[in-house]
Amino acid sequence: MDQSFAIDAFGALAHDTRLTIFRLLVQRGPGGTPAMEIGRILDLKPSTLSGHLATLKRAGLVSTERQHREVRYAPRFDAVNGLVRFLLEDCCGGDESACAGLAHSEA
Amino acid sequence: MDQSFAIDAFGALAHDTRLTIFRLLVQRGPGGTPAMEIGRILDLKPSTLSGHLATLKRAGLVSTERQHREVRYAPRFDAVNGLVRFLLEDCCGGDESACAGLAHSEA
């Protein structure tokens, strides 16, 4: 996890439609969701949807798998964990007691 | 935590200088760091620094406290936790087994 990866990932999430897409994928689970289904649910034009999915993919936040004629998009949970670890790296100068309970999320 | 808050927060972090500032604040700890010290460490012009700090503040990622002539900036760990929870809300449709170990970070 380096800085430029994190910037791309945060930038990808810093958009109304893309954030909605990503959260939808999280709720759908690791099995993935076909692009067209996402577009139907969120009422997005194909080219707009495709652009956003490409942004999320470039940022490493989603993985893709072609199945027949469809492309299934799935969230990458490891990317989220990586982002959090990167953000809180060397938290409080390594002093566990200073940030106890703060650096751990219970989603 | 609502969507527009999350968008502002991710947008604030999606920038080289601001991400560096935030991570520096995390490492410095909850006691806060004077703005000028941040600027000196990262070699930033006052107006540029101030703009970035204002963006982080608006996004709810940092808190400020005036001490004498200085303004100390501190990271808001609760905001980070809130973002992660928001991102992973209803993960895998609530099926714990499907995302076990994925939704929890050990920073």
Added chain:
DNA sequence: TCCTCAATTCGCGTAATTACGAAATATGGA
């Protein structure tokens, strides 16, 4: 009050992002 340091606000030119129609490409069935 006057001065100085700390920090913010304003203004401007430049650069990146956005949505989406139209055209192109990919996949599999008839």
Added chain:
DNA sequence: TCCATATTTCGTAATTACGCGAATTGAGGA
């Protein structure tokens, strides 16, 4: 091969973000 469905690429115009010099505000000491 021909076609329909699924998805991506391209082009363009409108919007927004960027850095930073200059001017301004705030707080405390002399």
